[in-house]
Amino acid sequence: SGAARPRLAFLGTGYLGATYAICFAELGYEVLGFDVDEAKIAKLAGGAVPFHEPGLDELLRRNLAAGRLRFTTDYKETADFADVHFICVGTPQRADGMGADLVYVEAAVTGLAQHLTRKALIVGKSTVPVGTAEWVEQLVGKHAPADLGIEVAWSPEFLQEGFAVEDVLRPNRIVIGVKSEWANAMLYASHKGVFDLAATEDREVPLVVTDFATAELVKVAANAFLATKISFINAMAEVCEVAGGDVTQLARSIGYDPRIGNRFLQAGVGFGGGCLPKDIRAFQARAQELGAGEALRFLHEVDLINLRRRTRVLQLAAELLGRRSGPAGPDLSGTRVAVLGATFKPNSDDVRDAPSLAVAALLAKAGADVRVYDPEGMENAKVAQPDLAYEPSMNDAVRGADLVCVLTEWADFRNADPVALGELAAGRRVIDGRNCLDSALWTHAGWEYRGM
Numbered sequence: 194s195g196a197a198r199p200r201l202a203f204l205g206t207g208y209l210g211a212t213y214a215i216c217f218a219e220l221g222y223e224v225l226g227f228d229v230d231e232a233k234i235a236k237l238a239g240g241a242v243p244f245h246e247p248g249l250d251e252l253l254r255r256n257l258a259a260g261r262l263r264f265t266t267d268y269k270e271t272a273d274f275a276d277v278h279f280i281c282v283g284t285p286q287r288a289d290g291m292g293a294d295l296v297y298v299e300a301a302v303t304g305l306a307q308h309l310t311r312k313a314l315i316v317g318k319s320t321v322p323v324g325t326a327e328w329v330e331q332l333v334g335k336h337a338p339a340d341l342g343i344e345v346a347w348s349p350e351f352l353q354e355g356f357a358v359e360d361v362l363r364p365n366r367i368v369i370g371v372k373s374e375w376a377n378a379m380l381y382a383s384h385k386g387v388f389d390l391a392a393t394e395d396r397e398v399p400l401v402v403t404d405f406a407t408a409e410l411v412k413v414a415a416n417a418f419l420a421t422k423i424s425f426i427n428a429m430a431e432v433c434e435v436a437g438g439d440v441t442q443l444a445r446s447i448g449y450d451p452r453i454g455n456r457f458l459q460a461g462v463g464f465g466g467g468c469l470p471k472d473i474r475a476f477q478a479r480a481q482e483l484g485a486g487e488a489l490r491f492l493h494e495v496d497l498i499n500l501r502r503r504t505r506v507l508q509l510a511a512e513l514l515g516r517r518s519g520p521a522g523p524d525l526s527g528t529r530v531a532v533l534g535a536t537f538k539p540n541s542d543d544v545r546d547a548p549s550l551a552v553a554a555l556l557a558k559a560g561a562d563v564r565v566y567d568p569e570g571m572e573n574a575k576v577a578q579p580d581l582a583y584e585p586s587m588n589d590a591v592r593g594a595d596l597v598c599v600l601t602e603w604a605d606f607r608n609a610d611p612v613a614l615g616e617l618a619a620g621r622r623v624i625d626g627r628n629c630l631d632s633a634l635w636t637h638a639g640w641e642y643r644g645m
């Protein structure tokens with residue numbers, strides 16, 4: 194096998210790697226997914242996706258059955274199999290809270306490199322501090338047999354949870370950082386399925402071929418921009434609130450300007466998840482190390498605006514429940530609060546850094562009897578926040594509540610009947626933490642409604 198139809202390995206079958214492995218098999222490539230986690234590999238090999246992502250289960254089963262997709266925990270098998278190895282392992286926030294931890298990248302690269310027996314390309318996909326690709330190159334130099342000429346490249350990904358299959362099969366761009374024509378050709382061949390699919394649909398996928406540093410920076414720059422956009426509109430929400438404006442109409446109005454665009458201008462309880470919050474912190478830390486800390490100082494403000502949204506919900510809750518705030522914050526003891534939503538966004542079971550769960554914890558800390566319900570995130574939420582009380586349905590959570598907080602905009606909540614819920618609740622007070630409810634409908638049903 195060679196550049197015509199390279200065989201692909203994806204190392205790390207978490208959210209990113211599993212989605213890529215499955216989607217590239219769907220595009221016709223022969224694919225191997227590798228992970229050190231035996232349980233995860235057994236699950237995937239058995240046809241079950243270990244996380245919630247619309248459409249992915251079906252693709253997994255189809256491509257397993259077609260024999261194009263296999264999974265392994267064996268580095269040697271991976272090294273023997275693939276021409277191009279994509280590193281998709283996690284890069285969690287370091288214990289010090291700022292920079293990214295590269296232990297998994299290091300383990301995957303060294304584990305693989307020492308078993309390689311022929312020329313291959315190692316491509317980084319994980320979100321990393323700029324400079325990591327050069328470091329990976331050195332690692333490979335140290336651990337792979339020198340005569341093989343193993344090369345390194347970088348290709349960031351931009352997939353959004355809930356839309357991951359679409360984002361991989363039909364990306365809005367492909368960015369590759371390479372140092373040689375050979376690496377460029379191998380990566381082109383590795384993505385030819387994506388370009389071919391686009392051609393049959395009369396689309397084009399822009400391809401940016403650049404250097405390592407730019408490829409690495411594109412990823413964090415994109416996430417920093419998205420986070421900034423969200424905090425910008427949340428800052429406007431703060432001003433609207435004191436000025437008596439409506440941030441939803443404001444967002445719609447500025448969004449008609451194509452230079453601004455109407456997406457990612459949804460004000461609410463702010464951004465969470467495994468990417469935006471940690472990426473903007475790691476980006477600041479890296480810029481600081483490089484002596485450009487000042488350039489990214491605004492990202493600190495973006496972070497603060499975002500975190501302020503969480504405490505704002507707590508203040509609103511106190512206001513609605515008629516509780517005064519002391520120096521230690523409001524006392525909500527004796528109240529019961531339904532928290533609807535535990536995931537960081539709808540159509541996902543991911544609760545990492547979820548604003549909803551953070552707010553639920555704040556409410557509980559203030560003394561409220563908090564009852565959480567989420568359509569897909571309950572299992573993960575119970576692990577992340579074991580001290581909170583969980584209810585098996587929306588109705589169970591709302592029954593007897595003095596206040597309802599909608600903190601993730603699941604369709605189940607947006608389409609809920611405020612009349613029926615009003616009969617279950619002890620008090621008809623609702624905080625719309627995502628500005629996703631029809632306020633007229635809720636008000637008409639007798640609810641005291643507060644948006645963000």
Ligand code: UGA
Pocket residue numbers: 320350351352353354355416419423456457458459460461462463464465466467468469537538
């Ligand atoms: C984000 C980026 O959107 C992807 O492009 C990127 O590839 C990914 O991170 C990553 O680095 O892997 P994701 O974390 O799946 O994707 O979630 P988003 O859809 O970006 O939402 C992030 C958070 O922002 C959510 O909590 C969401 O509720 C919030 N958000 C989003 C808002 O509060 N307002 C908006 O207008 C949009």
